[in-house]
Amino acid sequence: MHLRKKGYILLLSLLSSISSYAHSKSLPIVDLGYELHQAFSLDQSTQAYNFSNIRYAAPPVSTLRFRPPLPPSTNRTEIQNGAVGRVCPQGEPVWSTEILIPFLESVLTGTPFNGSDDISDYPIVWPPEDARITEDCLFLDVVVPKSVFEGSEAAPVLVWFDGGGFVTGDKTEVLPTGLLERGSEIGKEFVYVAVNYRLGAFGWLSDGEGLGNAGLYDQRLALEWVKKYISLFGGDPGRVTVMGESAGGGSIVHQLAASTGVEREVPFQQAIIQSPGWYMQSVELQKSTLQDFLELLNVTSLEEARQLPSKQLITANAYQIATTSVYGTYTYGPVIDNTFITDLPSRILLDPDFKWKNIRVMTSHTINEGLTFTPPAGMNSSAFQSLIETYIPSISPETVDQIVQYWYPPVYNASTLSSETLGYSNPLERTSVFMSDAFFQCKNRYLDNVFDTSYASVFSVPPGVHAQDVAFNFWDHSQPDTELGLFNASLALTMQDYIITFLNQGFPTSAEDMAIKWKEYSKDGRVMNLGLQDIAITSDPVNSDRCRFWWNITG
Template sequence: MGFRGYFSGCVSALALSGLAAGQSLPVVDLLTSVHRGQVVGNTTHGYYTFNNIPFAEPPVGPLRFRVPIPKITINRTVDDGTATPKICPQADAGWFGISIPFAIEQVTGSAPPPPTGPPPPDPRQNEDCLYLDVKSPRAVFENNRKNLPVLVWIHGGGFARGSKNGVDPTGLIAQGLRDGKTGFVYVGINYRVGLFGFPPRGPADWDVATNAGLYDQRLALLWVQANIHKFGGDASKVTVIGESAGASSIAAQLTSFWGIDGSVPFKRAIIQSPAIRPATDATVYAQVYTQFLAAAGVSSMNAARSLPYSTLQGVNLAIAGASSFGHFTWGPNVDGFFFPDQLVRSLALKRVDRNVDVIVTYTADEALIFTDPRVQDNTAFKAYFQGLLPSIPASKINTLATTVYPEDFSGAQPYTTQTQRLKLAVAEAIVLCNAFATDLAYQNTTRAAKFSVWPALHANDVAFTFYNGEPVDWLGIPIPGGIARQMQQWFVDYAISGTSSGSTANIIPVYTSQNKILNITDTGNTVAQPDPAANPRCRFWVEGLYA
């Protein structure tokens, strides 16, 4: 039966009952839990939100570090979703203290204010965090609207932080109800991150799910398949969308089990800036295992299961905080099963679910926030990549520094300074070449776009995807509302009708053997070919690095 079949059976068995006779607000009965919606917005563009729906048993105690189990504990108390949401334990890399001020200064021309110290711990953090939110157009419950398309958001955050509550989908949902559109059902999910989502394991730790966070995502998607009809959605019309770690999560779902376990539980995917640390193999995670045992003061992961949450969260923060520049230590790693090989290599081998339609995008300046401004010579350049790629032999690092990105600032290369050189190498290593590999995996049948609206940093496009009239982004840079709404319309049309006739998503070109890509700029959109990522340097990241 396999993982998907097993979980589908478990989840379907729990999704037996339908809409309860309600008062003024709709109530949805999931058998194991009962949820009352809250209204958001007006009659035309408003929706009902059902918050904090459990899709798994709490991953605590004996279930810590293990594959998630579908929700079976029954609680018949009606939950109105107004309680403080729970988010999974969070962690940050210490190098952000260098890269973020540098990025702000580069973009704004002004130095940011000095740091005031680390922020206090977010009180929403809890190991019991496997919850999702469902948001349905009001017509679902007020006019018995059914069989709507479904859009599932998988958050980013470097696999160390982030939650379903990190974005507000109100503007995106409203876009789906304009111009006579019927709308869609939106789902935002949590999944375990950091140590709790990607725990290391030793030779004897057969029951440790080292890619638990990816299993969480899959279980949430299977929950959607089993239950979304109760909220007016159609399980056969699911589109997943994610940015950064969320995007590479989608790619990981597409390559999971190398296709042995059947098709993925979604029809379409929007992959925005698929960021993932290259070459995180068993060798690298064996080092993390040793590091974790020493920091936690235990001799095995089984012993770690009984440690207090506060102890483990302290280790989570310490290890992420000490990460080498450009990554967070924790994250997907080759387990030979769910994550069978390096993601980019699985893509290069075309071991993907080919039944999914895919849009792939990236931004024009993916790497500024991952760039170490202290790198000012070739020795430091190589040291950066030795930290990012600890399992790669020195000969490959030397090839990277002498052949792929030579120290040539004459104008013959696409860079003229050390910082530009590092930025290009990091952008291609972490994001661009993953996007290129995804296009190749689908034999050039994807649709592709490059987000070049200034400053076009990594994650800048998220503010456009979820635009709701905000005048500026987190940097204080104005958001062009017309461009944001246009992008929203493409993604909404794609979720609702794919690339059928009349869908505005068709402006995003099919990649084809000409490597076509839509370039989205402040002044208009143009189809460029070839894709800037379709270059010999990306061939090194896709093929040569692991040869």
């Protein structure tokens, strides 16, 4: 939950030390054809060049708002150095800024939660003033070890899509320093790319009639940029691995599910998909959200909205996201637009004729995904049915009854050793397990069953909540962070080794003491359990029967 604040602090630390990197005319320049781009810095700890804020798309403003991006125009009048940071307009729901942390603390410490779960009882929290926020935000960063940039052998490429519920975040929220240092230590260097994509209404506004998923088009154009230009930085366009967590992971699933009409080939060869999550939206909800946005702007059409000043749109977007009424949701996200995405991703990927089964994947989720998105109302057993109806409004009454009575009955037996255990011991855990299954873990389950080569893991360091594993994946052991809570440096290094070796050789290995051999999921349906003190191969903890039920409902 504190990752965004942590990432921001790390960014400030990075910026404050830039003087030690001494921006200089001696830093290399890459000719991209449409522009000349110079490295912004050489990081002394990683000996890596940072090519910051490279434009990969034309400014998505005016008549281009809410639409797929266009390639950048040619501008060779001056050398670009990426000195101006770029962050896409965003917002955060009141439930996540005001209620989530105190409620989770009460649950984890066993103390009463005395706050209100009604968002109208809290003031609107606006995003912090940030001079980098602009609609003209479709930029990416390339960080490449000097030895790779100047060498003759192309290195594998890692492309990172940030999470944030499709409404918040940016390419600098996690920094690759720790991963790059570890890659150098174990002799497996790589090129790192981090991508901005449009958020909130700017990236995901839809009308239920074909408009939508601009953010997915952004990501696809960025991936095509990598395919075309990464060799200029020492990267191998034939060895690209995409990686994302939460909304970033969900984005990758949608890129895999993209219609063949979007692009004949997926522009990557491997994927690391962590805690993929999204809420599929009905046509009615899409239209309602669009109408609410237009009313906030005091216009009646998208054509009028495209003519408004940027500040007015940015404010309306932040307000609409902040006042998201359903706890655990973010207003915006991917939709079935019948062009980029033609059906639920689960149905597309599970189709026997799915084209990309040969892509190698690593998947992961935390052991307690749903708790972060479970509202305080979930503590009351009587609220369970109404919560289901709230999160899945299009579901039939008969199916709701089936969920309540058959799939998640009020039988609190998680503490027993019986094979009949349902995985929860009280009403809150019941709701949390439902949230985990329906919107997160079951997506991992079908991914592991779809691909010919899949390496699956479960992060179980207590409390095992959503996004807790990201700090381990990007841990910088040269600057130990004392705010990580329960932590094991050897586990973090092992997890980094698994990522880095997967990039380089197509299968994860590590020489750390904690490490064990990672078996493919397809061999026997078992997963790597990443615990605080040990790592072990275990049975997949996700209920396969419940997941088959959810695959046709939540995608």
